[in-house]
Amino acid sequence: MERRTFLHRIGSILAVLGVTEAEWLTLGNRYYQALAQPSPRKLALLIGINQYPKIPVLSGCLTDVELQRELLIHRFGFQGSDILTLTEEQASREFIEAAFLDHLSKQAKPGDVVVFHFSGYGSRIKLETSPDTMQNALVSANVSHKSQNDKIVNYILEETLLLLLRSLPTDQVTAVLDTSYYAPTPVLGLKSRALQESVAKLAAEELDFLQQLKTQKLPSTPIVLTATSEAKQSAREGIFSGFSAGLFTYALTQYLWEFTPNTTIQVALSHVENSLSKLGSKQQPGDMKNLSPKKREALNSPPSLVGKGAEGLGFLDDLDSIIGAEGAVTAIEEDGKTVHLWLAGLPPQVLLYYGVNSRFTLATTEQLVLRSRTGLTAKAQIAKIEGANPLQVGQLVQEAVRVLPRNINLTIALDTGLERIERVDATSAFAAFSRTSTVVVGEKPADYVFGKLQEIPSRYGLFSLGGELIPNTTGEVGEAVKLTAQKLEPKLSTLLAAKLWRLTENQGSSRLALKATLEIISGISPQVVMQHQTVRTVKPETSIKKSLPTAVVPIGSQMQYRVENQSNRPVYLILVGLNNNHTAIAFYPWETPQEPNTVDTKPLLKEVVIAPGETLTVPQTNAASEWVISGPAFFCEQQLIFSTAPFSGTLAALNTAKYSPTEERPIAPLLNPLDVAQALLQDLHLKTEMNSIAADSYILDVNNWASLSFSFQVV
Incomplete structure (x- = not known):
């Protein structure tokens, strides 16, 4: 088979997975050790299918393969000749299984690293041998054919794949599956990688192959990372800057380029989930090892087929060997x-x-x-x-x-389910806002989607790209589309502000040594929800605490951030974010007036500065400054932004709003979020160098700023 001609196109995420797998499957070996050491061979098989016959095309599967390939070669030292890719029509069921046997089974030896990646459709099928059970399957490029009156599907059962992975003669086996199995209800902004359940027959060759595999020895215990951890979640694709990609693959490979040493797989997946939320998706990536029995039953994934790898990720022996x-x-x-x-x-x-x-x-x-x-x-x-x-x-x-650039807009995609006159009216309404532009869903990158509520078609609202309704954005029943859009102006200003402060995120590249921990204050010692720190400054002996499997905070919890300045310079801090009402909030460091009895004295804000080596809690833990999470149950996102220069412009913008004494809480609504976001970027702007491009751009130096993103679910 002429497959090796495709070797130059793809191969990143596999390496990542190979690394993870190495650590998981050797019960204590170091996470990246297997990838970093020169002796074992590193083999990868990457599958990506966009074009399916008579099925809606996907857009990001070939990019997924390219993301994987570049990561494996340039970050983890895979040889191009050891990475086999099958794309489009070459990714038939027969070719995939033959490539697995030829490229992986025949070549892999004990101790070798093996990575398998699949991007494409998944589905569920009912077998004649077990008519009461639906089984998960990967959809190959040659989807089906007709034999007399029967439709035969050329799917690869998930069980077949897991047995193939287990049959490899090495314990360093990892698979990444950027697919899903339950076809969702239509979602406005993002494509789903799942087909409707099938009642067709499975190819006899596939059933025979499965029975043959069941008779073989299974020495390996693979790690299988999945785009979703819930049975009925969907693996989604997104449109980015000139390309499409699987959200899971892109988020995972991006994290592994900037990989934090000495972490756990749970922490890594928490970072990936955080990134997915910023891309408009609520899918929760997972690994089959940690599925609950209920979820495993729903996914038809027997525990006997999934490895029991070590839970922690170890240290790197030499950080310079695999730098972020x-x-x-x-x-x-x-x-x-x-x-x-x-x-x-x-x-x-x-x-x-x-x-x-x-x-x-x-x-x-x-x-x-x-x-x-x-x-x-x-x-x-x-x-x-x-x-x-x-x-x-x-x-x-x-x-x-x-x-x-300074002229960044908020982009709203108009759902294709809108009638032509509705799209015209919506376009006209959004055009009246100076910092908002519109596109058609699926054609260009967008931030949110404007469309109809499915349960009440006569109402319009604003949705995330994953189809989740943004709180407080729906119009009245029967309200004109233009009026609903016009009412969104304050919300759009808030969402644009959030977009601007997200652009400061640089946990991977900042040269300021900082660590921030989100904690629930309860009992004798605080409970850690999640912890982030700047990656380039981490020392080999530094450990990163394990985050909770999912960042969940109960309503009524008292919260705080514990911030450590591990650098040799004082740093200033600003906290902004979106709360669970999807309204803007900020941390207000109120300064007590020198003459507290003066009635007309306007409360002032003071700079929050953290000296070198100092640890600060935000807000200060006392009754007057407590921060308690209130309802409703929804998603929260906060950005901790640090600078070596004062946030004088940002504090001035915060001070322009009129606050009553009753509003002087530490974490409180942000009344002018867009003004604050622009002032914040201006404060971070490098004003002494590269002045020739300063007029229409913000210039940020990694030596002078750090921005850490925290996202959690309120329940």
Whole structure:
């Protein structure tokens, strides 16, 4: 089979998974140790199918393969010749199973790392041998054929895949499945990778192959990472800056480019879930090992087929051997100064606005200046440095300076379910807002979707890309579409503000050594909900506490952040976010007036500054400043932003709003969120260098700022 011609296209996430698998399956071996060591071979089989006959096409599966391939090669040292990819029509059931046997089973030896990745449709099928049970299956490129009067489907049963993985002669086996099995109700913004259940017959060859596998020895205990952890959740695709991709694959590979050493798989998946929420999806990634019996039964995943890997992730022996990065050099032009970059390590929400003149640092200390970007690829030139080292393909690049445009808008996608006149009226209404633009769902990247409520078609509302209704955005029954859209102006201002402060996220690239822990104050010691810290500053011996499996906070909980400044400079802190009403909030460091009895004295805000080596709780834990979570049950998102310079403009913007004494709470509504967000970016803006591009851009230096994102569910 002519499959190796596809080796140059894909292969990242597998490496990631290979790494994870190495740590999980050896009960104590280090997470990245297997990938970092030179002796074992590293094999990968990557499958991606966009084009299916007579089925709605998918858009992101080939990008998923490319994301995986670049990650495996440039971050984890896989050889291109050891990565086999099957895409489109080559990913038939027969070719996939033959490739598995030929490329993996025949070549893998004990101790080798093996990664398997599948992006495409999943479905459920009823077998004649067990007519009362529906089984999960992967949909191959040659979906089906007709034999006389019967429709035969060429699906690969999930059970077959798990047995194939277990049959490999190595314990270092990881599979990533960016697919799902239950076809959802139509969702406004994101494509789903699931087909309706099938009552067709399964190919006899597949059933025979399954029976044969059941007779073999199963020495391996694979790790299987899945795009969803709930039986009826959907694996979604998203549209990004010039490309589409699976949300799970993109979020996972991006995290692994900037991977935090000495963490656990639960913490990694928590980061991925956090990233997915910013992309408009509530899908919760998981691993089959940690499924509850109820979920396992619903997914038809027998525990006997899934490994019992170690739960923790170990330390790296040598952090310099696998450093975190935002991308890598993939080609060098003849002049020796212009390079092509792959930038899959940048946060997805940042990539779309990543501007020309942004800078990256090489391990050899030279800097590259971004000159152009298309999707995940870019061109850059080496800065004029005398005696610069020759550039090399494969060099990792780390963010040094982020350039963002000042004229960023909120993009609203109009649901295709709207009638033509409804779309015209909605477009007209949104055009009246200076910082809002509209697109058609599925054509260009968008932030939210405007459409009809399914249960009440005569009402309109604003939805996340995953189809979740944004609180307090619905119109009245029978209300004109234009009027509903016009009423959204305050909400759109809030959502744009949140979009702006999300663009500051740089946990992976910041050079400020900071750690922040979200805690529930209860009993003798606080309960850790989640912990984030800047990655580039982590020392090998530093441990990262385990987050809760899901970041859940009960209503009525008293909360605080514990912030540690591990750098050698004082840092200033601002906290902003969206609460569970999807309204803007901020942390207000109220300053007690010198003359408290003066009636007309306006309360003032003071800078929150944390000295080097100091730990600060926000808010201070006393009765007057407690922060208690109230209802309703919904999603919360908060951004902790740090700077080496004071947030003078941000505090001035906060002070312009009129607050009554009863509103002087530590975590309180943000009355002018867009003004505050713009002031915040201006405070972070680098004002002493690169002034030639300062007029229409914000310039942020990783040495001077850090931004950590916390997301949790209120229940």
